[in-house]
C-alpha cells in the first residue's frame with residue numbers, strides 16, 4: 010500500500026496513522042475537527058521524539074515518518090488512496106456518513122476498512138452501493154504497539170480485500186487473525202469471562218478486588234488482574250463493550266453486564282483516568298477502593314474435586330482451595346467462551362489463541378490451555394460450577410468431545 014487514508018484522528022486513528030507512516034505509507038489523516046487533527050499530529054511527533062531519545066529511531070527516520078502524514082479536516086482529494094481505515098466515534102449513523110463520503114471520494118478499487126470494536130461490519134457496509142468494499146480491520150490500543158489486528162469479513166466483503174488487508178497488517182509488523190462478523194469478534198467476546206466472573210466473585214464475597222487480581226497474576230500468570238485491567242481500560246469503555254456484546258448476542262445470562270460496574274460508572278469512578286475505579290490512585294500509590302462483603306461458601310465434594318483437578322492441570326497447584334476456586338471460575342469461563350465462539354465458527358482455534366495472547370496479553374491461548382488441562386477436566390469443572398449457577402457454565406460442544 011502506497012497511499013492510505015485514516016479517518017478520525019482520535020486515540021486509534023492517530024496510532025494507526027503513525028504505524029502506516031512508519032512502514033512507508035503516505036497517510037491522509039482526517040478528522041472533522043481541525044484542532045483534533047493538529048493535536049493528533051503533535052501527539053505522533055511527541056511519540057516519535059521519545060523513540061529518538063530512546064535510540065530506537067534516527068532523527069532522519071522521525072522526520073520521514075512525520076513527513077508522510079498529511080492532516081486534513083475534509084474527506085476529499087483521496088483519488089490515489091488504496092486503503093481507507095475509519096476510526097471515528099462508535100456510532101452507526103456517523104460511520105454510515107463517513108463511508109458514503111469515502112465511497113464517493115476514493116477509487117472503486119480501494120478497500121474501505123472500519124476499526125469498529127462493537128458494531129457489525131455488515132451493518133456499516135449496508136449504507137454503500139458497493140458493500141463488498143467494506144471490511145473490518147480491528148486494531149488494539151495503542152495501535153503502534155499492540156501486535157494484533159482482527160480482520161473481519163462482513164457478509165458482503167470481497168474476499169480479495171480480506172486477503173489484502175491480512176497482508177497489509179503483516180507488512181506493518183502486526184499479527185493478523187481472521188474473524189467472523191459477530192459481536193465482539195474474538196478478543197472482546199472471549200475476554201468477557203475474565204471481567205464478569207471476577208465481578209461475580211467479588212459480589213458473592215468470595216474474594217476482594219486485590220485477592221482476585223493476585224490469584225490471576227500469581228497462579229494464572231496473567232500480566233494484570235481483571236480489576237486492574239478494567240481500571241486501566243476505563244470502566245465505562247469496558248462496561249459498554251460488555252453491554253454491547255451481551256445485547257447483540259440476545260442477552261445470554263453468562264454474559265450479563267454486572268451491576269457493581271454499572272454503579273461505579275454512574276458514580277463517575279471510571280478507573281485510572283478519574284483516579285478511582287476498583288482501586289484509588291493517589292500520590293503515586295494504589296489502594297483498593299472497593300470493600301468486599303466476605304461470605305463463606307461451601308462446595309460439594311464432587312465440585313471441590315473437579316476444581317482441584319482443573320487447577321492442578323491448569324498450573325495453579327500451589328494455590329489454596331479458595332484461590333483455586335477463584336482461578337477455576339475465571340479461567341473456565343474464558344475457556345468456555347472460546348470454545349463456544351469456536352463452535353459458532355467465529356475463528357479457527359489457532360486464531361482464537363493468537364488473538365487472546367497478542368490482543369490482550371493472556372499468558373496462553375485459552376484453547377491450548379484447555380488441551381493441556383484436558384477436555385475431560387474442563388468439562389468436569391464446568392459441570393461442577395453449574396452448582397453455583399445452573400445453565401451459566403454449560404460446556405461448549407468442543408469440550409463434550
Ligand SMILES: NC(=O)c1ccc[n+]([C@@H]2O[C@H](COP(=O)([O-])OP(=O)(O)OC[C@H]3O[C@@H](n4cnc5c(N)ncnc54)[C@H](O)[C@@H]3O)[C@@H](O)[C@H]2O)c1
Pocket residue numbers: 016017018019020021022039040041042045095096097098099100103106107124125126127147148149150
Ligand atoms: N480506544 C480503543 O481502545 C479502541 C480500540 C479498538 C477500536 N476502537 C474503535 O476505534 C474507533 C475510534 O475510537 P477512538 O478511541 O480512537 O475514539 P476517539 O473518540 O478518540 O476518536 C474519534 C475521532 O473521530 C472524530 N470524528 C467524529 N466524527 C467524525 C467524522 N464524521 N469524520 C471524521 N472524524 C470524525 C472525532 O473528532 C474524534 O477525533 C471506534 O470505532 C472504537 O470503537 C477503539
